[in-house]
Amino acid sequence: MHKKLSFIVLLLMFFGCQDPKNGSLEEPFSNFMGYGEYSVGFKSLFLSDLSREHVPYADWSGKLYPENGTSKGRKLPIHIWYPASEKSKLLPYRHFVNLITKQTQEEFNKESDSLASKIFAYQISELKGDSSFAQDQLDTLLALKTNASLNTLPVQQKFPLILFPNGTSPAIQSVMCEYLASHGYIVAAIALKGQFSHVVDTSTKGLEVAVDDLEFALQQLLELPNIDETQIALLANAIQSSFCVGLASRNKKIKALISLEGGFLSQFEQNILNSTSFYEPQNIAIPILAIYAPHPSISPHHIYHLKYSDRYFAHFPKMSEFHFLNYGLFEEYVPNIIGEPKGNTKKGFKAASELSLSFLNAMLKGKTKKFDQFYTKEIPKEYEITIDTVFKMAGIVPPPNMAILKNVFISDGIDAIESIYQSQIMEGNPTPFSMTFYNDFKNWLAWKKDPEYTNRLRLYKMAVKSYPNSALNNYRLAFYLDKNNADKASHSYYLKASQLLDKDSTLTQSQVADLKNAIVQALQ
Incomplete structure (x- = not known):
């Protein structure tokens, strides 16, 4: 009996002392994350948007890769983490990496995984800026246990939906997706694509194409029975954050947004957004959590103009853009995986995940206690190492939308529009209506409403x-x-318009030229 007990103790000691870096434990490598009450299931939906053409796979350099057979439609696989009602064998991280190049179920079943591993390693080398990422390091990462099980039964209730796009989906954002799913969210990852290839375009056209991809994904996801279609949020890193803002600006189903060190806080991406038709302050009235790190192009002031949104800012001084993705945790297994970190990226990643969860709980589930600790008091002590600045900019109530204002005019005339304008002014909003509104409302009035x-x-x-x-x-x-025979006042404003022409940065050169000609003719 004594020998038997000793043997059992030795076995327990053996398995309990295994190095987590070798991936041999049946617990996830990210077990320190503080997962929630739910087991996590994972599944992939290999979908195609048949209304648009297929685009070939390309790497970041623009190199196109040959494909076998013909493809119909734009392939947009969606990878989903969800609260599961059963536990099962945990997936190796290799499963997520293998999916980054697979566009159909047939490809996933039949094609080699070598291309996916090659692309994954190539991207790490590109981010680091050298080719030092070795095969044994790749093998270490591929063998890690995740916190998700394949195709397990879902919990039979509705959960909020989080859309988390990334070009390397589902391999790079998987840990945070698992974390959120374990706390009662359905999290969907999609690799947004460019107009002509798999890589997104960093341009206005690229944003519009990406928003179309997001709309397609959202439409497909809302067909699933366990999703609460009234509670939808967006979460994204890098330029994907601006793509998500593009979706939020035109889709009122979106209830919250997290920019995870996103380029959304840069002037460059603000310029892209401003060149679209929908990106105006009154179209962004949802709460925003902006997590950011030291970067010469990133600053909170780039979204100060979104005055109708409650904006919450959190600065992580020891993190960098891509360490908020899985790379922040891979640092423990492959030191300096994408370059030398500024601090403890494992703690930074965990803190960002917990802050994101508390934000989502507050905005989508009404559970505000944890989030309030960040923004109504001092930074909680356990986060002082990772977060040095938090602040909130409260939003104001937006004016009614165009449809409501048109209806107000039909019912009560221009007096009612002026009344709404004045009430907004009294509440401290000097620009209640956008420039676009004045132009569009003017055009609407011109049709038999203002002879x-x-x-x-x-x-x-x-x-x-x-x-x-x-x-x-x-x-x-x-x-x-x-037109109302106020000649003296009219002359004065024509002169003022002429004086402002060369200073007005909102006008194109052709608009300036047209206005100059029109003013000259009016003053003759």
């Missing part, structure tokens, strides 16, 4: 009050004053 030009005159008095340095607004006010 005497009086409504448009009153409309542009509001426009000039809010945007006094707009040459176009001053010109239009002058034009409508002229």
